[in-house]
Amino acid sequence: MNYSATVQGKSYQFRNLRTLMAKASPRRSADELAGLGAETEVERALAQRLLADVSLRQFIEEPLIAPEQDEVSRLILERHDAAAFAPVAALTVGEFRDWLLAGKGDLAALAPGLMPEMVAAVSKIMRNQDLIAVARRCRVVTRFRNTLGLPGRLSTRLQPNHPTDDPRGIAASILDGLLYGSGDAVIGINPATDNLQNVHTLLNLLDDIISRYEIPTQSCVLAHVTTSIELMRRGAPVDLVFQSIAGTEAANRSFGIDLSLLREAKAMAEALGRGSIGNQLMYFETGQGSALSANAHHDIDAQTCEARAYAVAREFSPLLVNTVVGFIGPEYLYDGKQIIRAGLEDHFCGKLLGLPMGCDICYTNHAEADQNDMDTLLTLLGVAGCNYIMGIPGADDIMLAYQSTSFHDALYLREVLGLRPAPEFEAWLQAIGIFDQSNRLGDGRQETRLLSDFGGLSELTV
Incomplete structure (x- = not known):
C-alpha cells in the first residue's frame, strides 16, 4: 500500500508501511545514520498524521518483514491472539491511542493480541506524558x-x-x-x-x-x-x-x-x-x-x-x-x-x-x-x-x-x-x-x- 499526501502544493510519498513508520519516528540519530528518518519536521508530522489513520489490522496484512524470511516475523504472526485483539481490532492507530488514554479495557488481557509493530506505531504519535500514563497502568509481576x-x-x-x-x-x-x-x-x-x-x-x-x-x-x-x-x-x-x-x-x-x-x-x-x-x-x-x-x-x-x-x-x-x-x-x-x-x-x-x-x-x-x-x-x-x-x-x-x-x-x-x-x-x-x-x-x-x-x-x- 502507498501512503501519500500533499501539503502546500508539495507531494509526500511513503512507499510502504515500513517507510511510513520510520518517517513518523521522533528524531534520533540511528534512523538518520540509516537514511530512514524524516528529512524535515513537516515530513515527520505528516507521516505521524498518516500513521494515525492506519488500521491496526494493516500490521497483520502488511508484515514489515516477510515471515518466510524471518523467524521473528513468523513468531509474531503465529502468537497473535485474535480473541485478545478483538476489543481494539476495528481501531486505527490514532483511535487506539485515544482508547489507551481513556483508560479502557484490561491491558494485561489485551497484551497477547498486540503485535509489536502496533505498539511501536501508537508510541510514535504519543507525547512523553502519554507514554508514562499508559505504562503506569500496566503491571507485570x-x-x-x-x-x-x-x-x-x-x-x-x-x-x-x-x-x-x-x-x-x-x-x-x-x-x-x-x-x-x-x-x-x-x-x-x-x-x-x-x-x-x-x-x-x-x-x-x-x-x-x-x-x-x-x-x-x-x-x-x-x-x-x-x-x-x-x-x-x-x-x-x-x-x-x-x-x-x-x-x-x-x-x-x-x-x-x-x-x-x-x-x-x-x-x-x-x-x-x-x-x-x-x-x-x-x-x-x-x-x-x-x-x-x-x-x-x-x-x-x-x-x-x-x-x-x-x-x-x-x-x-x-x-x-x-x-x-x-x-x-x-x-x-x-x-x-x-x-x-x-x-x-x-x-x-x-x-x-x-x-x-x-x-x-x-x-x-x-x-x-x-x-x-x-x-x-x-x-x-x-x-x-x-x-x-x-x-x-x-x-x-x-x-x-x-x-x-x-x-x-x-x-x-x-x-x-x-x-x-x-x-x-x-x-x-x-x-x-x-x-x-x-x-x-x-x-x-x-x-x-x-x-x-x-x-x-x-x-x-x-
Whole structure:
C-alpha cells in the first residue's frame, strides 16, 4: 500500500508501511545514520498524521518483514491472539491511542493480541506524558526467589562489575550495594572474560553469598547463552539465563542465537528447579540500534526493531527484561533528549506487550548527555511504574566504561515516590538491620558485622 499526501502544493510519498513508520519516528540519530528518518519536521508530522489513520489490522496484512524470511516475523504472526485483539481490532492507530488514554479495557488481557509493530506505531504519535500514563497502568509481576513488579515497588539490579573479574573486588561492590538496599531484581555480573572457568567462578561466588546470608534474590552472570548451557551441563549454580536479543532473525544470528537455542536453555534451567516461589528465569537485554549495528534492520527504524525484540522476550516468560537505553552511543541516540524519549518508548512498548520491563538508564561518555538527563529519565520511569533499574557503585561502571544509576539513585526514587523493594527482600533488609521499619537506612550496626564477614572472602568458594 502507498501512503501519500500533499501539503502546500508539495507531494509526500511513503512507499510502504515500513517507510511510513520510520518517517513518523521522533528524531534520533540511528534512523538518520540509516537514511530512514524524516528529512524535515513537516515530513515527520505528516507521516505521524498518516500513521494515525492506519488500521491496526494493516500490521497483520502488511508484515514489515516477510515471515518466510524471518523467524521473528513468523513468531509474531503465529502468537497473535485474535480473541485478545478483538476489543481494539476495528481501531486505527490514532483511535487506539485515544482508547489507551481513556483508560479502557484490561491491558494485561489485551497484551497477547498486540503485535509489536502496533505498539511501536501508537508510541510514535504519543507525547512523553502519554507514554508514562499508559505504562503506569500496566503491571507485570514475575517470581523466582522473590516477587517483582508489584504496585508501589521498585527493584534494582545490583551490578558489581570489575575490569579483571577479581572476586574480592566484585564482593566488595556487592556488599556496598546490599548496604544501600540494592539487589532485589538480581545480583548480576557482566563478566570481563566470557570463558567457562571464569564464569563458573563468579557463579560460585554469587551462590555462596546468597546462600550464606539467606538473601531472597537471584544471581546471574551475563555470559552468552551457550556458556550458560555448558555450565548447566557441568552442574554450575545457574539461577537466571541471560541473553541479549534483537528484533530480527539476522540480528539475533549476529548474537549467535536463534529461538531454538533459547528454548533449549530455558528448558535446561527450569529442570534445575532453583527458584523457591516461581520459575521465571530468563533475563533479556535489548537496546535501540542493535539491529542497525548488525546491518540486519531490513530498513526498519530503530524503535520498531526494538519493539520486535520484545516479541522474542515474550515467548519465554522472562523474570527480567531491560532496555540498555543509551549504551550503544550517540551514533544511535545522540543526546539526553533522544535517550529520555527512547527510554520512555521502550518501557511503554514492553509493558503494553506484557513484559516485566526495567531500564538501564545510561549514557556513554561521548554522548551529549549528563547525569542530570539520567535523573530526569530516572524520575519519569519511576512515575511510569518501571519494574527495576540498575544499581552501580557511583553510577560509573568501571568495566563497561559507561554511566548509569547508583545505589543512591534508587534510594532517592523510592523516597520521593514512596516506593519499596520487593516484599521478600524488604523483609530481609529489615530483619538484618540494613533498613528500619520505615525503609530508611538503619543505624549502621549491621554494617560492621557484614564488613567483618565479607572480610573473609578467601573462604568463599571462588
